[in-house]
Amino acid sequence: MAGRWKLTDEQLELVEPILRPAQRENKRGRPWHDTRAVLWILGSGAQWAEMPAKYQPYHTCHRRFQQWIGEGKFVEALRLLAETST
Numbered sequence: 001m002a003g004r005w006k007l008t009d010e011q012l013e014l015v016e017p018i019l020r021p022a023q024r025e026n027k028r029g030r031p032w033h034d035t036r037a038v039l040w041i042l043g044s045g046a047q048w049a050e051m052p053a054k055y056q057p058y059h060t061c062h063r064r065f066q067q068w069i070g071e072g073k074f075v076e077a078l079r080l081l082a083e084t085s086t
Contacts, residue, residue, distance in 0.1 A: 007039060007081075014084060015077040019068060037061045038068075 007015070012035065019035050037055035041048060042065075048058040055061065068074040 006043070007036065011081060011084075012036070014080055018073050018077045018080065021067075038065045041065075 016035060034055070037051065038061045040046075040055065041051060041058075041061065048062045051058045051061060065074070068077075
């Protein structure tokens with residue numbers, strides 16, 4: 001980890017393919033934002049509404065986190081990080 005609750009760029013490159021949704025065929029929808037926003041919440045223990053302004057709206061982050069949990073993507077990303085950490 002780069003610091004407390006921060007992923008290095010290399011770690012983020014490992015988990016980003018797992019967490020990033022597949023692009024829709026019609027290319028519609030909102031653009032993807034940085035995964036670090038969701039990870040900041042988990043690491044800081046803050047409430048979703050307390051997210052810093054530099055991140056996307058907390059509603060978006062919370063919905064994305066719920067999707068990751070429901071699809072098993074979050075556990076998969078954590079396992080990958082645990083396997084590759086030294």
